[in-house]
Structure formats: C-alpha cells, structure tokens
Amino acid sequence: QQPVQSPQAVILREGEDAVINCSSSKALYSVHWYRQKHGEAPVFLMILLKGGEQKGHEKISASFNEKKQQSSLYLTASQLSYSGTYFCGTESNDYKLSFGAGTTVTVRA
Amino acid sequence: KAGVTQTPRYLIKTRGQQVTLSCSPISGHRSVSWYQQTPGQGLQFLFEYFSETQRNKGNFPGRFSGRQFSNSRSEMNVSTLELGDSALYLCASSLGQPSGDTQYFGPGTRLTVL
Numbered sequence: 198q199q200p201v202q203s204p205q206a207v208i209l210r211e212g213e214d215a216v217i218n219c220s221s222s223k224a225l226y227s228v229h230w231y232r233q234k235h236g237e238a239p240v241f242l243m244i245l246l247k248g249g250e251q252k253g254h255e256k257i258s259a260s261f262n263e264k265k266q267q268s269s270l271y272l273t274a275s276q277l278s279y280s281g282t283y284f285c286g287t288e289s290n291d292y293k294l295s296f297g298a299g300t301t302v303t304v305r306a
Numbered sequence: 307k308a309g310v311t312q313t314p315r316y317l318i319k320t321r322g323q324q325v326t327l328s329c330s331p332i333s334g335h336r337s338v339s340w341y342q343q344t345p346g347q348g349l350q351f352l353f354e355y356f357s358e359t360q361r362n363k364g365n366f367p368g369r370f371s372g373r374q375f376s377n378s379r380s381e382m383n384v385s386t387l388e389l390g391d392s393a394l395y396l397c398a399s400s401l402g403q404p405s406g407d408t409q410y411f412g413p414g415t416r417l418t419v420l
Contacts, residue, residue, distance in 0.1 A: 199348070227406045238310075238396065238411040239349075246406050284349060292405055293362050294339070296349035 198222055200287045202297035209275045209304045217270040217300045219285030228261050228268040229286040239284060280304045310399050310412035318418045324385040327415045331378050331399030338380035339409060340372060343394040355380050356402045392419045
C-alpha cells in the first residue's frame with residue numbers, strides 16, 4: 198500500500214518554510230526521502246530508521262514517528278534549488294519500498 | 307564512483323512489440339530494483355533482484371520480467387506492449403541489506419508505446 202503524502206503541492210517564496218507529511222497504514226521499519234527535478238532521476242536525501250530519530254541535510258530535516266507511522270520533511274529557509282517533487286518511500290515488513298504520489302514544491306524568488 | 311546507468315534513455319515501440327531495458331548498478335551494489343513512473347500512479351515497484359535472484363515482486367502482470375547477471379547488471383523485459391506501458395522506467399541500485407537499504411536511482415528509460 199502506498200503511503201499518503203500531503204500536501205500535493207506547495208508554492209513558497211525564497212526564505213519561507215514548509216512541511217511535507219507522509220503517513221502509512223502499516224508498521225514501518227524505515228522512511229526514505231527523495232527529491233526529483235523535472236526530467237531527472239530521484240535523488241536520495243535521507244533515510245530515517247525505526248527509533249524516532251531526526252536527520253538533516255543542509256536546511257532540510259525530517260522526523261519519523263514510528264508509533265504513528267508518520268514522517269515529516271521540513272524545508273527551512275527555502276532556496277530556489279529546493280524546487281522539485283519530493284517523494285517519501287516507506288519500508289515495512291515486506292522489505293519493499295512503497296512510494297507516495299509526491300509533493301511538488303515550487304520556490305519563487 | 308560512477309552512478310547508476312540505464313540504456314537506452316529513450317525508446318519508441320508499437321503495441322504488441324517487446325522491449326528490453328538495461329541497468330548497470332553502482333560498483334559494489336548487489337541489489338537492483340525496478341520502478342515504473344507515470345504521472346497518474348507515481349513510482350510503482352516492479353521487482354528487485356539480488357545476487358541473480360528475484361527477491362521481491364510488485365503487482366505487475368507476467369508480461370513484465372527481469373533478470374540479473376553475475377556482475378549485478380540487470381535487464382527488464384516487457385512483452386506484448388500495451389499503450390498503458392508508456393512510462394519512465396527507473397532502476398535503483400543498493401548494497402542489498404535486508405532493511406534500511408539506501409537506493410540510488412538511474413536516469414531512467416522513457417518508453418513510449420504507439
């Protein structure tokens with residue numbers, strides 16, 4: 198089953214913050230976050246393992262609440278380069294990565 | 307390290323034909339996963355190969371098949387192509403750890419079925 202991402206799309210001005218949510222109906226072992234720019238391959242951002250840890254990548258960080266089977270990606274002080282579609286991939290006991298439908302982020306000057 | 311490579315990058319086929327796509331993983335990676343990406347369905351998992359064996363499979367018809375060679379390179383085959391098979395096909399390579407394994411994607415093969 199695919200995880201559910203929200204919102205579907207968000208438009209930001211440079212310097213603004215945004216949160217992207219990812220939730221699953223299944224118990225999760227890990228959550229993976231990727232960003233894909235138009236016409237390019239998805240690029241790995243970070244992986245969060247069971248344990249509620251938070252990770253960061255420049256000004257992009259994420260949290261994982263395993264009890265709620267949810268993860269959130271935080272875009273802080275957004276830059277033009279943050280534009281793209283963000284996907285969460287969730288791994289449960291079938292060891293397959295299931296991806297959400299994606300959240301399109303547009304950062305404007 | 308060189309990244310994941312996929313060939314060809316673009317393909318145009320007609321209904322009923324078959325197609326073979328190729329993926330070369332990052333050196334040292336033993337697992338290759340294949341995904342279909344379409345605007346409506348997002349990224350859908352096709353299958354994963356590890357050490358020349360299919361380790362996991364998604365919910366796609368038997369027309370979609372794959373294999374992996376001893377050098378970890380993988381091929382995906384689609385027989386009797388349908389219009390709905392038009393999509394970007396992405397492969398991703400990883401070390402092959404049982405869980406928490408980071409996947410690195412190739413640039414994809416854009417398949418158009420006419």
